[in-house]
Amino acid sequence: MTSTVLVDVRDNVQIMTLSNPEARNAATLEMSEAMAAALDELDANPAxxxxxxxGAGGTFCAGMDLKGFLAGRLPTLPGRGFCGLVQKPPQKPLIAAVEGYALAGGFEMVLACDLVVAARNARFGLPEVKRGLVAAAGGLPxxxxRLPYYIAMEYILTGDMLDAERAHGHGMVNRLAEPGQALDAALELAQRVAANGPMALIASKRVVQESADWPQSEMFELQRAITNPVFASQDAREGAAAFAEKRKPVWKGI
Structure with a gap:
């Protein structure tokens, strides 16, 4: 059986390609299980x-596979949500490379990522209200x-599609690429991120995500619990030494 998530490693970057092209990469239960396994490997592999x-075939993801839904096979996993991603993103940075359509759960997968690169002709949308449904895979919160409140509410309440150019103008997309070039542009961005200290990347992402719920009076104390191990690490000393010696650092993740 052909895999529904194709995994490719280039240097220290793992590419996960949703592959259900005959259904615009609509998510199936099998795809969710494969994505969860790939994300676990991303976090577990120190390299x-x-x-x-x-997504394969010029589309990111059109949402849920309706044939699977009608058969009672929802593309969600306990504790991980839609496509094994939206409730439990990886600890490491995750970039969405979007071509074509990212709709419904597909858009919610994009919103669970840390950075977004999109082709200029990409389209995003939460069309659930048009079908009497609710975007329940993280899109509403x-x-x-990611967008100004009133702009976000317009697309949530109309179910209309948001084009990549406008999304970029509002800061929801980091980089625009020519059609067919989103993955290449995402790889370039990934390599810039991946050049940095692994412990520092994970800690930085964790602080950004968790601090939204921190009381201001406890902010620095809670941050220290995450960042102090980074400052005490061998990588921190290596980063300083590499800077002083005008060379690239050799990270060990310890």
Missing amino acids: LQVGIVT RLPK
Whole structure:
């Protein structure tokens, strides 16, 4: 059986390609299980620094596979949510490389990533309300944090599609690429991220994600619990030594 998530490693970057092209990469239960396994490998393998999620055949993901839904096979996993990603993103940085459509759960997967690269002709959308449904895979709480409130509400309540150019203008997309070049542009960005200290990347992402719920009076104390091990690490000494010696650092993740 052909895998529904194709995994490719380039240096210290893991590329995970959603592969159900006959259904615009709509997510199946099998795809969710494969994505969860790939994300676990990303976090567990010390040789990997960054992950990229993209789609095969010129489309990111059109949402849930309706045939599977009608058969009672939802593309969600306990504790991990839609496509094994939206409730439990990896500890390491994750980049979405978007071509074509990222709709419904597909858009919610994008919103669970840390960085977004999109082809200029890409389209994002939460069309659930058009079908009497609700975007319940993270889109409703996350989109107003990625776009200005009223802009986010417009797309949530109309179910209309948001084009990549406007998304970039509002800061939801980091980089625009020509059609067919989103993955290459995402790899370039991933390599810039992956050049940095692995412990520092994980700690930085964790602080950003968790600090939204921190009381201001406890902010620095809670941050120290995450960042102090980084400052005490061998990598911190290596980073300083490499800077002084005008060379590239050799990270060990310890």
